[in-house]
Amino acid sequence: MDAFLIVDFQNDFTPGGALPVAHGDEIAAPINTLLDSFDLVIATRDWHCPDHGSFAGVEVDSEKWRGADPPSIWPEHCVEGTPGAELHPGLEQAKIDVVIDKGQDPTSQGYSGFQDTRLGDLLHERGVDHLFVAGLATDYCVKNTVLDARREGFDVTVVEDAVKGVDVEPGDSERALEEMERAGAHLETSREILAERA
Numbered sequence: 001m002d003a004f005l006i007v008d009f010q011n012d013f014t015p016g017g018a019l020p021v022a023h024g025d026e027i028a029a030p031i032n033t034l035l036d037s038f039d040l041v042i043a044t045r046d047w048h049c050p051d052h053g054s055f056a057g058v059e060v061d062s063e064k065w066r067g068a069d070p071p072s073i074w075p076e077h078c079v080e081g082t083p084g085a086e087l088h089p090g091l092e093q094a095k096i097d098v099v100i101d102k103g104q105d106p107t108s109q110g111y112s113g114f115q116d117t118r119l120g121d122l123l124h125e126r127g128v129d130h131l132f133v134a135g136l137a138t139d140y141c142v143k144n145t146v147l148d149a150r151r152e153g154f155d156v157t158v159v160e161d162a163v164k165g166v167d168v169e170p171g172d173s174e175r176a177l178e179e180m181e182r183a184g185a186h187l188e189t190s191r192e193i194l195a196e197r198a
């Protein structure tokens, strides 16, 4: 059983949003072409409380912080219930079967879709063994979700034309893709995946 996982394709991560990924909106087209090819389509949303510890200016107790990166390094983004946290309007949302909110623990960035969510249980319950992953951003939430999926034993294919990265340092996205490949993930284009599944 295969499933398609769309990571954090939300307004705040696309041009005009609070923490925009350049050309992030452009992944809508390749994602939409794949939606009919999967019986299970899951979208994650970064979904933070207003005083989340990843936000600049929020004071954090360093003893309690358990994030992958230091706290307070990102502008406020994806605050629960705000327009910025909504899934991007370019996405054909009627074809999404399950939405999973992540990043709800204020003491961690919560980059991975598996961290403190029911995603792993859901995939196991539904008999999923191969996960196809798209979304934002390549070098943070996509990477951490893919690495966790590999740790959980799933086959993983990253849809390489349906991910975009932040690139705080030039080359971060490229290095993230290499790290995912070293962990056993495959890279394929949406066109290749469509051809295989036709």
Ligand SMILES: [Zn+2]
Pocket (backbone or CB within 6 Å): 046, 048, 054, 077, 078, 103, 109
């Ligand atoms: Zn976040």
